[in-house]
Amino acid sequence: MVLEIKGLTKSYETSTIFQNLDLYIEEGEMVVLLGASGVGKTTLLRLIAGLESIDEGEIKINGELVNTIPSSKRGVGMMFQDLALFPHMDVFSNIAFGLRTKQETKVNIQNRVEELLSMLHLEGYGNRNVNQLSGGEMQRVALARALAPSPAILLLDEPLGSLDRPLRDTLQDQIRFLLKDLNITVLYVTHDRDEAFVVADRIAFIDNKRIIQIGSSIEVYNNPKYSSVAKLLGFKNIFKGTVIGKEQDYLIFKTQIGDIFVKNPKDMIIDPIESKLYVDSSGIEIIDIKNSSNQKIFIGEIRDFRFKGDYNEIALKVSGGEIFARIPINDQRSYINRGNVVGVKIDSKYVRVFTDL
């Protein structure tokens, strides 16, 4: 186990950021920390790096308790969102900084820096002024600088945050390949779901002062435990609801858009006061209102079409809110037009209830 965080608690004057947070990372694993802005993703990295001190709990790196060890002796690498390259040094000196503080020999430093430059496709950049580099080049220099002293764990704080989309896509692939090849243990912060899917071995979701769910991309995507996880994964159609009755195998939830029927699975623990429901857009059917007399359908107005590549997403305005459905690209139904009023049918099999605390 490279990183073990047990019962971490951290408060500032006015608020508690973490309460009893646990996180374990195996050697060579890439864990992505996904959370809404302001939940303390960056703070967690700073606590691990020793830039701030924790109130309670333990942080162990390679089995060693580091709570009171200063950041300069923890042996972690960190790459900041804004890179923080040393503006008064050239590329070589930036990368060599951590080696020089270790008092490595000149030859070792030279070799190691050259190795990193070629690894990151920066051959011949050693003498360049860091201010003259492009965004992507700066990113790679910052990564090289963090990797140079061979840290036990690499902490990356939104490393691609300031780049445009195409460059991000290329670099996140490259970073993943490189770090996997080097078998580096990584904790990677982002708020971008797609980036997390590309980079992560496991994704850790942070909310409500702790890690609420951790697992591989597929695991968490197929089975988000909490509504906040679902939201971070980009799921739409999340509604608050309370149980108001039962009909055969179904529980009836009263929500802002109307009553939703949920097939009652045995293992589901239902909060009697309020739950959150998620309706998968695949389970939403749009029907022609004229040919239907079904009492359980919702009436909605088609507000917008959004091209999503494989399918079209339809935004529907229903009384009390908005709901999103998906239809095939080449859907021919004539009543599906912007402004039309249609029927919306929800398949109970596609509704899940979150056990939020």
Add this chain to the structure above:
Amino acid sequence: MSRRAAVNFFVFIPVAIFIGAFVVYPVFMLFFRSFSGEFGTSSNAIDLLRDNNYIWSIAWFTFWQALLSTVLTLIIGIPGAYLFAKYNFWGKSIFRSLVSLPFVMPTVVIAIGFISLFSANGILDRVFSIIGLDGFRVNGVNGLVFILLAHIMFNYSIVIRIVSVVWENIDERLLEVASILGSNWVDTLFRIILPILYPAILSSAILVFMFSFTSFGVVLMLGGYEYSTLEVLIYQLTTKMFRLETAAVIAIVQIVFVYIFLYINSVVQQKFTRDYGLSYRRIVKKENLLNLKSVIIFFSIIILVFVMLLPLVALVDRIISISGTYTEPFINLFKFRDHSYFFVSPWQAIFNSLKFALIASFISVLVGGLASYYLSSKRNQNRMNLIDAFLMLPLGIPAVVLGLGFLVAFSYDPIDLRGSWIVIVLAHSIIGYPFVIRSILPIINNIPSNLYDSANVLGGSTMYIFITITIPLIWRGVLVGTIFAFAVSIGEFGSSLILYRKDLVTIPVAIYRYLGQPGDANLSAGLAMSLILATVVFMSFILIERIRFRGVGSYY
């Protein structure tokens, strides 16, 4: 020619004529006459300097005292810059203003403050006797100590302002990265902080060196017979020995030196802006006054500021201790009657100073305002930078040299202004207008150009836009520039001392004259005058600090 280009052309003509006639021409005449042998000596400039051990020894002193002043100011100033950059404490902005106060104070006031501070029965003398050090004769202090202390006091704020701004803006994350990469605080100081501060430290060092190198009033009044700078030598050669040709040659050397410094400074500044090209958001951490360390720091700042201002306090103290009351010296000052040849009328001096300062600040604002308007044109930035640098030239001409230049240029046909108040006023406006430009131009340049664009699109005429947009936005800058020019003129010493005649005495010249004559009455008059002058400048300073936009425009 577009409308703006036409306006620019007509704006520039008066500025060009003014600068040509009163900056370029005097400096040219200084060159011309010192090499032409027109002063009645057959020797040429080079011969004059060679084999003149006296001049060389003064040049050597000028150099090393400036170097020593610079080193001492940096030693005291850099920790001060750190305190101002990294700590928040109550009254910080007031303290920051207060350390700048000596910089704007007239040199005669600072000099007389030091004389008061170290005089027999002055503040220090009394403190020493209270703590039982009667034998320690503070009034026997060497003139060099005076000079160095005064230079530190004057220039301290330069180091504070220039270095603390950069220090404040060092991104906290650079230090964090360094720490994560295994660097301890000594490493971080020498490998990150000092290298980043280096251009700022160098830049402030150059300015401190330049001001100390061309120091005049302080050295003249505190240096005694023993110590003299080239600037003082120029004054003495001009007014006491009537060796204009030698004075002119030294003045030329002086100007050349100053421009070398200014050039080095601009090179450093350019390197400096290049190094900070990284455009990321900076995170700056400041510590609050919560722990013991901060409290110690807070008190050290208070003590520091108090020590910096001690000479000014001593000035007030001396007035009371010499006569027992505040009022008596002032009453005496205006009853002062003497009919000796050396008599200086206090009323006359005050009247002259006010008159000169009013007219000079008016001219400065006119020239500086027009120049700022011209320089704010967005066209051809390179040419504008060049003209800007050219217009700043008077900042680099030492006051005594400027006075000498005026003396050389305007004492002969075609322009013979000998003994006229006009030369003094012109000299003051030359010294003052760069401050006006530095007060107005940054504000004009900060006005977003889309403001003009939208006004244009909305159909405003050039004049309408100027009145409704430009003026409301820049009036503060104009006011600050005016007060600045006024304060500079009223405290101006070097050129006034060279150019004045008996009935053109200004307050600083009068103070110098009083101190040069024996007797308690003269001393008391000098002190009273100094206090009046200090008060006027202090009020101007407070006004400037209140009116100016924070962060826009500076003194240097």
